[in-house]
Amino acid sequence: xxxxxxxxxxxxxxxxxxxxxxxxxxxxxxxxxxxxxxxxxxxxxxxxxxxxxxxxxxxxxxxxxxxxxxxxxxxxxxxxxxxxxxxxxxxxxxxxxxxxxxxxxxxxxxxxxxxxxxxxxxxxxxxxxxxxxxxxxxxxxxxxxxxxxxxxxxxxxxxxxxxxxxxxxxxxxxxxxxxxxxxxxxxxxxxxxxxxxxxxxxxxxxxxxxxxxxxxxxxxxxxxxxxxxxxxxxxxxxxxxxxxxxxxxxxxxxxxxxxxxxxxxxxxxxxxxxxxxxxxxxxxxxxxxxxxxxxxxxxxxxxxxxxxxxxxxxxxxxxxxxxxxxxxxxxxxxxxxxxxxxxxxxxxxxxxxxxxxxxxxxxxxxxxxxxxxxxxxxxxxxxxxxxxxxxxxxxxxxxxxxxxxxxxxxxxxxxxxxxxxxxxxxxxxxxxxxxxxxxxxx
Numbered sequence: 060x061x062x063x064x065x066x067x068x069x070x071x072x073x074x075x076x077x078x079x080x081x082x083x084x085x086x087x088x089x090x091x092x093x094x095x096x097x098x099x100x101x102x103x104x105x106x107x108x109x110x111x112x113x114x115x116x117x118x119x120x121x122x123x124x125x126x127x128x129x130x131x132x133x134x135x136x137x138x139x140x141x142x143x144x145x146x147x148x149x150x151x152x153x154x155x156x157x158x159x160x161x162x163x164x165x166x167x168x169x170x171x172x173x174x175x176x177x178x179x180x181x182x183x184x185x186x187x188x189x190x191x192x193x194x195x196x197x198x199x200x201x202x203x204x205x206x207x208x209x210x211x212x213x214x215x216x217x218x219x220x221x222x223x224x225x226x227x228x229x230x231x232x233x234x235x236x237x238x239x240x241x242x243x244x245x246x247x248x249x250x251x252x253x254x255x256x257x258x259x260x261x262x263x264x265x266x267x268x269x270x271x272x273x274x275x276x277x278x279x280x281x282x283x284x285x286x287x288x289x290x291x292x293x294x295x296x297x298x299x300x301x302x303x304x305x306x307x308x309x310x311x312x313x314x315x316x317x318x319x320x321x322x323x324x325x326x327x328x329x330x331x332x333x334x335x336x337x338x339x340x341x342x343x344x345x346x347x348x349x350x351x352x353x354x355x356x357x358x359x360x361x362x363x364x365x366x367x368x369x370x371x372x373x374x375x376x377x378x379x380x381x382x383x384x385x386x387x388x389x390x391x392x393x394x395x396x397x398x399x400x401x402x403x404x405x406x407x408x409x410x411x412x413x414x415x416x417x418x419x420x421x422x423x424x425x426x427x428x429x430x431x432x433x434x435x436x437x438x439x440x441x442x443x444x445x446x447x448x449x450x451x452x453x454x455x456x457x458x459x460x461x462x463x464x465x466x467x468x469x470x471x472x473x474x475x476x477x478x479x480x481x482x483x484x485x486x487x488x489x490x491x492x493x494x495x496x497x498x499x500x501x
Contacts (some may be wrong), residue, residue, distance in 0.1 A: 064102040065090045079203075080215070089458070094121030097479045099463065107458075110475045110487050111465045115276060115430075116340030118312045119386050119395060120476040126346055129385030133377050140377050142169075142370060148380035155387040156342065156353060159317040163332045165356040169349065169375040173307030173339035174202025176350035177270070180335045181206045182369055183354060184268035184301040187361045191223075192261060194254075195270040196230040198278035201305055210270055213278065228257045230271065231284050234423045234434060235442065243284035243325070251290040263298035268335075273319040276308035279470055280425055280432035285325035292331045301358070302333040307350065311341030312390060312477040315400025315428030322427075334358055343386045344476075349379035390477075399477035403428040406481050410488040411473060418495045420445065431473040433491075444469035449498060456494040462487060 068090040078086055092102045097120055100106045112118065119126065133148060140146050153167040168183075170176045181193055195201065197212035208215060209222035229237045231250040238249035258266060269291060275281040295302040309319040316322040318338075321330045335358060339350030373379075390396055403426070411431055415421040422436035435450070437443045450466050457464045465472040475487065 064092075068102060089463075096120040096122075097476050097483050105461065107461045107463050108475075108483060108487055108490070109463045110473060110479075111463045112429075112474050112476050113345065114340070115308050115313070115465070115472070115474045116345040118341040118399075118429075118477045119344045119389060120478040123344070123386070123389060123478075125389045126343065126382050126385040129381045130346060130378055133381035137377050139373075140375075141372070142374040146375075146377055146380070148377050148384060149375040152375070152380040152383040152387075155384060156338070156351070159311075159387065160336060160353045161321065161332070163355055164336070164353045166354050166359040167351050168354070169351040169371075169380075170339075171348050171371055171373050171376075172202075172350045173305075173337065174204040174207045174350075175371065176307065176337040176339055176352050177201045177207040177210065177303075177305060178204045179369055180303045180337050180352045181210065181268065181270065183335060183352060183358055183367075184303060186367070187358050188267045188299065188301055190265055190267040190300075192226055192266045193224060193268050193270055194226050194228060194257065194261070194266060196272075196275065196278075197227045198230055198232060198275050198281060199270075199272055199305075200275075200277035201270065201272075202307070224267075226257065226261055226266075228254050230275065230281070231287050232279070232281050233284065234425075244286070247284040247287040247290065250284075250287060251294070254291065255294055258294060258298060258300070263300065266298065266300045268301040268303050269295050270303040270305060272305040272307075272309065274309040274314055274427075274430065276430070276472075277467065279434070279467070280430055280472060282425055282427060283324050288320065288324060288331045292333070295334075301335060302331075303335045303337065304331075304333040305337050307337055307339045308341075309430060310336075310338045311386075312396040312399045313341055313428055313430045313474075315396065315403050317396055343379065343382035346382045346386075347376065347379040348373075349376070349383060393478075395477050399428045402477075402479060402481070402484060403431070406484045407431060407473065407475075410484060414488065414491055414495065417492065418499060420495060420499055426473070429475050429477050429479060433471040433473065435469045435471065453494055453498050456497055457490060460490045460494060462490045 090101050091099050099109050156167050157164050195210040199212040201207040201210045205222045208219040209225040212227050231246045233246040240246035240249050304320050306318050334355050336353040411424045415424050420435050421433050423434040435445045454466045
């Protein structure tokens with residue numbers, strides 16, 4: 060019966076569901092019936108280790124009991140509420156988010172997800188500065204709504220460029236440097252000079268915001284080199300430009316910090332303080348759709364007497380707010396952010412580097428916390444990326460070995476939940492090793 064149910068679920072999906080970012084005819088989705096922690100299973104009971112965190116969002120793992128209980132309790136009390144009213148769960152969620160963001164921030168505007176968080180951060184920057192242009196990196200992904208997709212740098216932007224006022228620049232990526240750099244410090248310095256020239260060429264007085272992912276995720280987990288974020292902040296302050304940090308993917312424990320921008324990126328100085336921060340996924344592990352914009356008092360005060368011309372029916376939805384409160388409380392009480400940092404430092408980072416030592420196909424290992432990428436190459440000397448057929452073969456082998464992975468271009472993104480155990484990391488590393496060995500011999 061369970062095998063029949065697996066087939067029925069797939070048949071229903073293929074008959075009626077339209078999937079994102081896909082040619083519909085070639086799809087063969089994996090049916091998932093349930094999950095717990097870092098594991099999911101299909102309707103036959105076949106278990107998979109989830110090192111994708113779905114779409115890099117189940118930071119607290121699948122079916123955390125405290126979060127499920129909070130959602131159920133809120134549903135019994137008040138299942139929905141329009142945003143013009145006040146409710147306890149929304150106020151408590153905002154307070155907890157501001158606690159982890161830091162004293163510089165005073166208000167949270169809640170959205171339904173990450174894309175509309177970016178959309179509204181852009182709107183807030185434009186309205187508060189009176190300027191129009193948004194500068195963002197070519198190596199980025201910011202969401203699939205009008206301004207968010209136009210701000211995105213990768214291929215998904217090109218068929219969707221309907222919004223105006225967007226300019227792109229190259230951010231730092233030493234392994235494939237656009238600046239002929241030979242050290243992280245040189246890459247940072249030259250990338251900042253490039254950004255400065257773009258700002259000068261576009262006209263500083265026309266630029267509302269510079270929008271960057273603190274650690275670009277979809278582009279390859281590109282941890283910024285020492286001094287880069289601080290240099291971006293200095294350029295924006297010099298010209299009265301708002302700085303928006305996109306933490307939709309890298310926030311809430313993913314890098315081993317509550318928010319990635321609060322971490323140390325190697326320059327030995329205090330963390331950077333942006334004007335606006337976007338978040339979503341990790342704030343409640345996606346149990347109920349939620350996102351938002353964290354803003355400084357300087358931005359919020361612009362709208363003390365002036366109407367903010369934006370809103371969403373489900374802004375601060377009670378079920379989503381209850382799940383955020385429960386997630387942050389559980390992450391605090393169980394020290395999940397500290398755990399993610401330790402997993403990265405003691406297990407995942409060293410284990411992935413050991414894989415690189417054993418497999419010449421791995422050109423670079425990069426990341427922190429539970430946010431890593433393996434750059435796969437045909438040749439370490441030329442750094443030529445492996446082809447699509449290799450990646451397709453590798454992804455299938457990983458699935459056959461019961462590990463859910465994310466493969467992007469020539470990369471494996473290694474992104475388990477923050478609650479992943481050392482034993483689960485060891486198991487995943489063994490699976491990666493077996494799959495890489497098979498592909499390398501194929």
